[in-house]
Amino acid sequence: MTPATLVTRHTQALLGALGRLVRAPLATVLTLLVIGLALALPAALGMLVRNAQSATGGFARAVDMSIYLRSSVPLARARQLAVEARAVHGVASVQVISAAEGLRQLRKYSGFGAALDALPSNPLPNVLRVVPQPRSSGAAALERLQRTFARWPEVRMVQLDAQWVMRFDAMLAVLHRLVSIAAILFGAGVLAVIGNTIRLEILNRRAEIEVTKLVGGSNAFVRRPFLYTGMIYGLGGALLAWLVLEGAVLDLRAPVAHLAQLYGSAFTLNGLEGRELVALFGGGMALGWLGAWISARRHLRGIEPRA
C-alpha cells in the first residue's frame, strides 16, 4: 500500500468516525461529559498538589531558626558566632538579637511589662536568628542545620518549628500517592466507558461489519474507525476536563490570592501547565485508543460473515 492510500484510508476512517459522532450529538455529548469529568478529577487533584507545593515553598522561606546561646556567652562572642554561622552551608542570613533587645521586644509584645520590671536581672540569653537559604528550607535540610548548630558548645538550644514543615511534606506525599491512585482508578473508568461505548457501536453496526468483511475488508480496516472514535472521545474528554479546570481556576484565583495575602504571600493559583497539559491530552487520547482497541479486539472477532 502506498503512503498516499494509507493517508486516504486514515482520513476516511477519521472523517467517518467524526461524522457518526456528530450525527448522534446527545449520546456523544453525554459520553464526552462522563469521560471529561473522570479525567478532570485526577487532573484537578494533581493541580492542587502542585499549587500547594509551590505555595509552601513560599512559606518555607519564612521559616527561620532561633539559636539560644548559653547565658554565660557574652554579646561580643555572640557577634563572632554570628559571623561563623553565616559561613555555614545553607544559611542565608544571621541576625544577632542581644539579651537587652530580646527583653525590650518581650516587654513590647507580651504585655508582661510590669512583671518583667520586677525581675532583678535580664533572664534572657543572646539569640542568633538564622534564616536558611530557600534551597535549604526543606524539612530534612532544616533538621541538618539544626543538628549542626546544636553541636556548638556555646549553644544551649536550637528552636526550629520544622514539625509543621515535615507534616506538610508528609501530607503532600500522601496527596501525591492519592493523585496516582485517582489517575489509575479514573483512567480505568475512562477505559471502561469508552470500551462499552465502542462495544455498543460495534453491535449496532454488526451488519455493516459483516458486509465489509464479505467484500474483503481486513480486521485492521474494520477496526480503524472504532479506534478513531475512541481517540476522539479521549481527546474530547481531555479538552472538556481542561475547560472545566480552567473555569475552576478562574473562579478560585481571586479568593485564593486573598487568602495568600492574609498569610503575607504573593502566591497565585496556576492552571494546568505544559507537561500536565501534555499528560492530560496524551493520556486521554491513549486511554481512548486503548479502550477502543481492547473492545474492538474482543467484539470484532465474534463477527464473521455468514452468508
Place this chain on the structure above:
Amino acid sequence: MIQFERVSKRYPNGREALTNVDFFVGRGELAFITGRSGAGKSTLLKLIALLERPSRGTVSVNGHSIGGLHARHIPAFRRQIGMVFQDHKLLADRPVFDNVALPLVVAGAPLKEIDKRVRAALDQVGLLGKERMLPVELSVGEQQRVGIARAIVGKPPIIVADEPTGNLDPDLALEVMRLFKRFSEVGVTVLVATHDLHVVREFVSREITLSGGQLTGGGVDPLPSLVASR
C-alpha cells in the same frame, strides 16, 4: 479456476452438507449449480469464499489450495471473488454509490479511480444516475443489480452468486442471468447457485447438479485416473 477434490463438509450440528464433491470450473466459464434447497449449493459457494472450511478434501482457487490460507490473508483473497447474495446484503443506510464502492474502499483504491469504476459498474447493470439513492428507494430487481455492481466493481476474476434471482420475476431473472453471461464472455469465471431451472435452460451452459450433498451431474473431473481407481 475453481476445483473441488473429494470435498466434504459436515457442520458442527452433525449435518453433512456435502459429501465427496469433485468438480472443476475453468476460466471464463459460466456454471450453474442446481439442486433443491438443502442440497448443498450454498455450502459449496461458502467454501469457495472461505466463509466455511471443508471438513475433508481440497478446494483450489486459481490453482492454489485455499485450505491452508491464514486468516490474515483471507481479506485479500476475498477481494478476488465478487459475491452476490439472494438478500443483496446492501447497507441500508448508505446510498447506492457507497454500497458499490465498498470493495474498492477496503482495497484502498484512490478516490478518483473509485468514482470512475463505480460509475462504470453501475452503467453495466443499468443503474447509472441512481448513485445518490438509498437501497430502500429502489425496486427489488434494482437492489439485486446494485449487489451485482458491487460484486463486479473490483474486477474480480471470479463471481459467485447465491440464488441471485430468487426474489425476481422471470423476466428480471433472465436479465440478471444475461448479465452474468456477459461477464463470463470477458473471461470472468461465474458460478451461480439457483433452483430456477427454467432460467438455466435458457443458456447453453454447465450445470452442476447437487442432490443431498452429492454431485449428481456436471462435474468435470480433471484427474481421470482417480475415476478409474474408484
